[in-house]
Amino acid sequence: MLAVSLMPGTAIAAPCGNDGSGFAAWKTAFAAEAQRAGVGKRGLQALAKAQYASRTIAADRNQKSFRYSLAKFMQVRGANTIVAQGRTRKARNAAFYAALERQYGVPAGVLIAIHGMETGFGGFMGDSRVVxxxxxxxxxxxxxxxxxxxxxxxxxxxxxxxxxxxxxxAKHGELGHTQFLPGNALTYGIDANGDGRIDFYNQADAMASTANFLRQKGWRPGEGYQEGQPNFSVIKQWNAAGVYQKAIAIMAAQIDAGG
Incomplete structure (x- = not known):
C-alpha cells in the first residue's frame, strides 16, 4: 500500500505531468485522494502496482480516425461487416435483446452496433492493463x-x-465487451446473468450495463435515435466524437431493419 502522510483536514491535489518522470510521486499523492474518495486496501495496492503506460499516451495523442469523414470512418471501422454480423447476432439471440429492450427501452440495433464498433463483438477487448x-x-x-x-x-x-x-x-482504460470507462462501469454496471458479480467481460452483463447507461442518460423508449431525433443526444453520451455517433445510429438502424 502506498504511504500517506497528510495533516488532518489537508487536501493536496496530486500534481499532473507530461512524461513518466513524476508518475511515482503522483501515485503517492493520488493515494491520499483515493482514500478520501473511499478506495480501500485492494484498490490502493493496485494503484501502487500501476506503471506509466507509454502506449496509452501515444494513443491519446493520435486518435486520427475520429477526424475522418463519415464515409471513411465507416469504411475503416468495417461498418458493413458489423451490420451483417449484427443482424445474425440479433436473430440468434432475439429473446435476449427483446428482454433488454423491454427493461431499458434501448433497441437491439443500438447495443449491437456499439458492441461491434467497440470490440468486434468481443473479438478484441484490449491488451493494456486497465489500472x-x-x-x-x-x-x-x-x-x-x-x-x-x-x-x-x-x-x-x-x-x-x-x-x-x-x-x-483498451489503451484508454476501457473495459470489456463495450469498453466502459471505469467510472461509468462502477455507476451503471448490471449483473445480468445473476452470478453475484458484475463482469464486463461477460456479454450478458456488458450488454445490460450498456443499455442501463443509455437509459440512465435519458434514452426515451420508442423514440428515434437518428441525428436530429430525441435519442441521438444520448448516443453522444457514449462517445463524444460526432463521426462515431452518426455511424452508430446508421448501423443500428440497418441492424434493426434486417431482423
Missing part, C-alpha cells in the same frame, strides 16, 4: 480532470472484485 492505463491518463496533464474520476472508479472496481490490477482493456 495502469487509466491512472496514467489521470496523471497526464492533457485531460487529468476528466480521467481522475475514472481512475477512482477503477480502484473501486478492484475493491469490489470486478477487476484486478492485471485486468486488460
Amino acid at each position: 495502469s492505463a487509466i491512472t496514467t491518463l489521470a496523471y497526464d496533464c492533457r485531460r487529468s480532470d476528466f480521467f481522475v474520476p475514472h481512475a477512482i472508479g477503477a480502484l473501486k472496481l478492484v475493491d469490489q472484485g470486478a477487476i484486478t490490477a492485471e485486468t486488460r482493456g
Whole structure:
C-alpha cells in the first residue's frame, strides 16, 4: 500500500505531468485522494502496482480516425461487416435483446452496433492493463480532470472484485465487451446473468450495463435515435466524437431493419 502522510483536514491535489518522470510521486499523492474518495486496501495496492503506460499516451495523442469523414470512418471501422454480423447476432439471440429492450427501452440495433464498433463483438477487448492505463491518463496533464474520476472508479472496481490490477482493456482504460470507462462501469454496471458479480467481460452483463447507461442518460423508449431525433443526444453520451455517433445510429438502424 502506498504511504500517506497528510495533516488532518489537508487536501493536496496530486500534481499532473507530461512524461513518466513524476508518475511515482503522483501515485503517492493520488493515494491520499483515493482514500478520501473511499478506495480501500485492494484498490490502493493496485494503484501502487500501476506503471506509466507509454502506449496509452501515444494513443491519446493520435486518435486520427475520429477526424475522418463519415464515409471513411465507416469504411475503416468495417461498418458493413458489423451490420451483417449484427443482424445474425440479433436473430440468434432475439429473446435476449427483446428482454433488454423491454427493461431499458434501448433497441437491439443500438447495443449491437456499439458492441461491434467497440470490440468486434468481443473479438478484441484490449491488451493494456486497465489500472495502469487509466491512472496514467489521470496523471497526464492533457485531460487529468476528466480521467481522475475514472481512475477512482477503477480502484473501486478492484475493491469490489470486478477487476484486478492485471485486468486488460483498451489503451484508454476501457473495459470489456463495450469498453466502459471505469467510472461509468462502477455507476451503471448490471449483473445480468445473476452470478453475484458484475463482469464486463461477460456479454450478458456488458450488454445490460450498456443499455442501463443509455437509459440512465435519458434514452426515451420508442423514440428515434437518428441525428436530429430525441435519442441521438444520448448516443453522444457514449462517445463524444460526432463521426462515431452518426455511424452508430446508421448501423443500428440497418441492424434493426434486417431482423
